[in-house]
Amino acid sequence: MIKVPELQQVKLYAGKLSDLERVMEYLRQRFNGATFMGYKLQNSMPVFGEINSLSDMPIRVSDIQRPGYYELIAGYRFRLSYASPKWYLLPPEHSILKVSPDYEFVDSTNNSLANKVVMFGIKSCDLNAIAVLDAILIGKHPIYTKKRSSVIAIIIEECLEPAETCFCSITGTGPTVLKGYDLAYARLDEDTVIFKAGSTLGEEIIKATGLREAVQEQVKSYYNAVERAMSIMSTRLPHLEEIQKALRRNVINEKLWKTLSEKCTGCGNCNYVCPTCFCVEIVDRVEESYTTRTALWTACCTYTYGLVAGGHFRRDLYMRYRHFILHKFLFYPKQTGGLLGCVGCGRCTTWCPLGLDLKETLVKVVEEVR
Amino acid sequence: MIRVLVAKLTSCSGCLNEVIYALTHSDIRAKYNVTYFTEVLNVDKISNAELAFIEGSITTKHQEEFLKNLRSQVEFLIALGTCALMGGVQSLRLEGNIEDVKKTIYPEPRYIDILSEVKPVDSVVKVDFAIPGCPINGDALVSFLRKYALGGLPVAIYETVCSECKRKNIPCIIVTQKSPCLGPITISGCGALCPQFGRGCYGCYGLKFFDITREKINALLDRLVELKVDEGNLKAILLAYSFKLYSKLKESRC
Amino acid sequence: MTLTKLENPFTFKRALVVNVVKEAPDTNTYIIKLNETYTANPGQFNMIYVYGLGEIPISLSNLPEHRGTYTLVNHTIRIVGAVTRAVMLHVGAGSQVGVRGPYGNGWPMREIEGRDIVIVAGGIGMAPLRPVIKYIENNRERYGRVNILYGARNPELLLYKYELNKYTVIPNTKLLLSSDIPAEGWLHYVGFVTDLINYVDVDLKNAIALVCGPEIMMKVAIKNLLKKGFKNEDIFISMERRMRCGIGVCGTCQFGHYFICKDGPVFRYSDIEEYFWVEGI
Numbered sequence: 006m007i008k009v010p011e012l013q014q015v016k017l018y019a020g021k022l023s024d025l026e027r028v029m030e031y032l033r034q035r036f037n038g039a040t041f042m043g044y045k046l047q048n049s050m051p052v053f054g055e056i057n058s059l060s061d062m063p064i065r066v067s068d069i070q071r072p073g074y075y076e077l078i079a080g081y082r083f084r085l086s087y088a089s090p091k092w093y094l095l096p097p098e099h100s101i102l103k104v105s106p107d108y109e110f111v112d113s114t115n116n117s118l119a120n121k122v123v124m125f126g127i128k129s130c131d132l133n134a135i136a137v138l139d140a141i142l143i144g145k146h147p148i149y150t151k152k153r154s155s156v157i158a159i160i161i162e163e164c165l166e167p168a169e170t171c172f173c174s175i176t177g178t179g180p181t182v183l184k185g186y187d188l189a190y191a192r193l194d195e196d197t198v199i200f201k202a203g204s205t206l207g208e209e210i211i212k213a214t215g216l217r218e219a220v221q222e223q224v225k226s227y228y229n230a231v232e233r234a235m236s237i238m239s240t241r242l243p244h245l246e247e248i249q250k251a252l253r254r255n256v257i258n259e260k261l262w263k264t265l266s267e268k269c270t271g272c273g274n275c276n277y278v279c280p281t282c283f284c285v286e287i288v289d290r291v292e293e294s295y296t297t298r299t300a301l302w303t304a305c306c307t308y309t310y311g312l313v314a315g316g317h318f319r320r321d322l323y324m325r326y327r328h329f330i331l332h333k334f335l336f337y338p339k340q341t342g343g344l345l346g347c348v349g350c351g352r353c354t355t356w357c358p359l360g361l362d363l364k365e366t367l368v369k370v371v372e373e374v375r
Numbered sequence: 376m377i378r379v380l381v382a383k384l385t386s387c388s389g390c391l392n393e394v395i396y397a398l399t400h401s402d403i404r405a406k407y408n409v410t411y412f413t414e415v416l417n418v419d420k421i422s423n424a425e426l427a428f429i430e431g432s433i434t435t436k437h438q439e440e441f442l443k444n445l446r447s448q449v450e451f452l453i454a455l456g457t458c459a460l461m462g463g464v465q466s467l468r469l470e471g472n473i474e475d476v477k478k479t480i481y482p483e484p485r486y487i488d489i490l491s492e493v494k495p496v497d498s499v500v501k502v503d504f505a506i507p508g509c510p511i512n513g514d515a516l517v518s519f520l521r522k523y524a525l526g527g528l529p530v531a532i533y534e535t536v537c538s539e540c541k542r543k544n545i546p547c548i549i550v551t552q553k554s555p556c557l558g559p560i561t562i563s564g565c566g567a568l569c570p571q572f573g574r575g576c577y578g579c580y581g582l583k584f585f586d587i588t589r590e591k592i593n594a595l596l597d598r599l600v601e602l603k604v605d606e607g608n609l610k611a612i613l614l615a616y617s618f619k620l621y622s623k624l625k626e627s628r629c
Numbered sequence: 630m631t632l633t634k635l636e637n638p639f640t641f642k643r644a645l646v647v648n649v650v651k652e653a654p655d656t657n658t659y660i661i662k663l664n665e666t667y668t669a670n671p672g673q674f675n676m677i678y679v680y681g682l683g684e685i686p687i688s689l690s691n692l693p694e695h696r697g698t699y700t701l702v703n704h705t706i707r708i709v710g711a712v713t714r715a716v717m718l719h720v721g722a723g724s725q726v727g728v729r730g731p732y733g734n735g736w737p738m739r740e741i742e743g744r745d746i747v748i749v750a751g752g753i754g755m756a757p758l759r760p761v762i763k764y765i766e767n768n769r770e771r772y773g774r775v776n777i778l779y780g781a782r783n784p785e786l787l788l789y790k791y792e793l794n795k796y797t798v799i800p801n802t803k804l805l806l807s808s809d810i811p812a813e814g815w816l817h818y819v820g821f822v823t824d825l826i827n828y829v830d831v832d833l834k835n836a837i838a839l840v841c842g843p844e845i846m847m848k849v850a851i852k853n854l855l856k857k858g859f860k861n862e863d864i865f866i867s868m869e870r871r872m873r874c875g876i877g878v879c880g881t882c883q884f885g886h887y888f889i890c891k892d893g894p895v896f897r898y899s900d901i902e903e904y905f906w907v908e909g910i
Contacts, residue, residue: 050546050551052544052546073549073550073598074550075546075547075550075551076551087546087547087550088544092544097541097542097543097544098542267590267591267594268590268591268594269591270535270559270560270586270587270591270594270595271535271585271586272534272535272537272538272558272559272560273534273535273537273538273541274537274541274547274559277537277538277541277542278541286532288530288532289522290518291518291521291522291525293400293401293402294402301532301542302538302541302542303532303534303538304534304538307533307534307535307538308533308534308583308585308586309531309532309533309534312533322586355550356547356550358537358547358549358550358556358558358559358595358598359559359594359595359598360598
């Protein structure tokens with residue numbers, strides 16, 4: 006978990022919302038032709054996509070998130086859209102190969118050059134999710150690798166107030182960032198923005214935009230807000246180690262998993278909105294004179310997962326629900342060299358149409374041990 | 376050329392329209408020879424063929440015989456659409472007495488010779504492949520025909536409308552609009568047609584037959600009732616599009 | 630972030646099927662010609678692609694055979710699903726397929742040098758073990774005694790019937806066959822292949838076991854091997870799951886925290902013990 010004192014070694018700068026606009030302008034000029042990607046409003050619903058200006062971003066709304074519930078109201082505390090950077094880095098459908106009937110490659114998917122992409126305003130949880138995807142896919146998955154390599158700058162927005170479904174302080178993935186970013190900002194109030202640099206590029210941005218060092222009062226209220234956010238979230242779940250220990254002890258507790266997944270219909274929404282879920286099916290889309298081998302997001306909670314010709318390795322839904330949870334908390338760390346697969350964003354809970362709460366599941370698993 | 380028969384039972388011909396759409400593709404026309412299709416060809420005799428497509432559910436004794444004969448003429452039978460697979464909207468009449476149902480529509484009900492039940496095709500003959508939908512997705516049929524011509528079949532992926540919604544970047548309408556939606560328990564294949572336009576899924580592709588228990592359906596229905604939907608309407612919809620499964624689940628005490 | 634351009638790992642080699650050998654009513658061995666020098670370890674697999682229909686992971690059922698500019702590889706395929714059915718019905722001598730691989734780790738041929746070896750194969754599970762037998766035959770001095778236990782539901786379903794007898798002439802090698810049910814002319818054991826573990830003739834202090842077959846058969850095999858005195862770390866099994874990419878990116882072959890495609894398909898039993906008995910993990 007990130008400790009506040011660790012943060013205090015970073016120099017903070019203060020500005021207004023208009024300075025954020027200037028940061029964007031600076032980056033636009035510096036990286037001529039770059040595409041800006043981030044959370045944006047589309048038909049008054051936040052999605053993840055291309056941003057043309059600050060006004061595309063959800064800067065004048067707050068999201069209310071509860072299990073199975075999402076609403077936007079006027080405000081300045083936007084947390085997350087259901088969509089994460091995964092929508093860009095590992096698109097829901099992507100062609101991996103085009104083949105002619107005589108087994109010739111019609112068009113190699115690696116030919117086109119990647120654009121330059123600036124991730125703008127993404128949250129700490131999503132940054133951590135990118136690190137998880139990197140550990141699994143980079144250098145191995147051609148589309149992901151290409152898209153990931155196109156990212157030339159990462160600008161983070163830190164949350165100073167968690168949504169009801171958030172628990173990033175438990176997973177150690179937020180709300181603040183320590184590394185892996187160029188510039189981070191946080192909105193202290195409606196118009197005041199605190200900035201910090203995470204790389205040479207970040208320092209250059211701060212210099213070029215003439216941001217002033219934050220005054221002591223601003224520094225104090227920033228750290229207070231961070232601490233408050235963390236303490237709110239810390240009451241929502243037991244410690245990570247305790248959760249993991251309880252999960253390990255309950256792997257074979259079939260009855261428990263059946264109860265926990267009682268209301269799960271196996272729709273897979275949790276998997277799709279999860280910023281670290283990466284599983285894909287590969288299907289052939291046959292056209293008149295060629296076929297496109299297409300990767301499609303799949304979900305471990307759906308029936309397909311574990312199905313093989315002539316049998317099924319995870320026939321019952323509880324087995325797949327269990328895999329979803331165990332994978333996030335026990336298996337990912339072993340697959341990624343230590344990174345947790347859950348970044349505490351709470352999307353699985355907000356976007357479950359039945360309102361199943363991951364936190365509740367974890368608490369119940371821990372209680373089973375106690 | 377692969378010889379094909381196309382036939383229908385009690386249904387609206389909507390799926391057959393998709394068969395016609397599939398046949399507008401020149402590569403498919405080049406590989407398939409349709410020898411029976413009363414909506415299109417002036418042929419009224421069924422002859423031997425490799426494939427048969429069947430739309431609709433069985434509601435008369437005659438249809439049952441017709442279907443058995445059709446099956447005996449072909450190697451591979453494909454059931455098209457919700458009526459053939461689940462019963463279809465005509466299953467709604469099963470909630471009432473058959474004689475009363477006849478009376479509400481026909482001035483001379485005694486001429487109407489129908490079964491008191493509505494039977495999906497697979498309750499009478501063996502079905503080799505199923506393409507769900509109301510109507511079916513024409514592109515799914517095109518895909519089937521192309522793969523069959525290559526000697527294979529589409530690899531089955533079992534998922535619900537939610538998968539298609541998410542892959543199309545459509546925010547969940549239950550979660551954001553509090554709109555009732557049967558997506559989480561409905562078979563995929565439509566491409567999330569209704570949610571794309573901000574409307575809830577009404578389950579026309581049929582209830583998924585995997586992972587579903589009465590408890591799970593009720594969990595979703597309870598959630599939708601919270602969103603102020605009439606429970607009776609929901610159940611009527613499930614019965615209409617998923618008669619075969621839903622009636623079974625309703626009776627079972629599982 | 631800079632990364633050298635990544636070759637598309639999904640491209641395959643065009644290959645020609647040069648011969649098809651009927652093994653059992655629902656099983657054929659395809660002999661495929663690759664126009665290159667191709668090498669693979671026993672127990673590794675290829676992804677076999679059939680145009681427009683899909684790719685399937687299939688283990689190599691023989692050692693790659695180098696013939697000057699090209700290599701012959703064997704794949705034994707049983708009809709189980711849409712793609713294998715298409716292979717069976719439509720792929721024959723002269724057909725093209727796509728091949729990419731080899732993938733996976735294969736059997737630990739180096740590590741087990743000097744050990745007595747018990748091979749336990751059930752049904753189609755013989756396919757990935759056949760190259761092991763060939764490898765040992767070619768390098769006989771490096772391995773100790775070999776016991777091959779092979780069974781199927783009935784004698785007709787045994788693979789490689791035309792060469793099973795030849796295994797018995799490999800020095801210091803014993804072949805025990807089984808059929809689940811009695812059959813006319815069947816002079817071997819009637820019962821499960823896993824029962825044959827009772828009759829192995831090896832130095833148990835120095836023996837290892839290589840097991841492949843249906844999951845239920847492997848479970849029984851492990852129980853019997855442990856009962857017989859084999860240690861957890863001396864049992865290796867080859868596993869199967871849904872598999873789409875072969876390279877650890879599609880996520881569909883996960884088994885606990887392992888990806889069967891890149892961490893397996895061969896696992897040391899002691900490494901997977903915690904998952905192996907958990908149904909549906």
